[in-house]
Amino acid sequence: MTPSHLPSVDLKPGQHQLRHFYASAEIADGVAATEVQKRLGHKNLRTTVETYHHLFEDQEDRAAERVNARMVGLPIVPGGDSDATGTDG
Template identity: 45%
Template sequence: MVPVGSVVVEALAAHLATYPSDGPLFTDELGEPLRYRRWRTVAEGAARAAGVDVTAHDLRHFYASALIAGGASVKQVQERLGHASAVITLQTYAHLWPGDDDRTRDVMDAVLAPLAAPADSLRTADGFDA
């Protein structure tokens, strides 16, 4: 299962308003629910026909990259991609998470800033700041 946001829900609702259906939304030529293998074949064929160099795997990487850029945790990305463990997710996508140096600097600045502010204001208030 993939959770979808309002943009996708609205697009699907508009499609169903135009093409009402009581059955599965995505089907193969026989009207059966569209399975991944068949979807991949159709999607990649359509991309080739359109002259676009995109594979199903590229779309998977795009999805993972967007989740990470949006602040998703390793566990969230692992679950959405269906990886057996977070280790697999990290082996593939660790380079996309924000840098540790930037994050640790930001964390320590946030922790230490309130401690530094009173000292600065006291020093300035007492006239010691020249």
């Protein structure tokens, strides 16, 4: 039972939730916005970017970290985050 001050949430995975999960996974894996757009069937790239902008921002941050790591000669871990500081934390 949900307390009256909290909205109820449908946790059953439906088509809409699976679609968002799929798109989020693709973006996290570094798939380009235009490719995600095509795979989701969005007519306009703006729809894709506006819906998932927060994930694309994370993707840009990870790309910048990889470039920085290359510039300072640290190893790049495919699909993972590089530690451009040279430390473990």
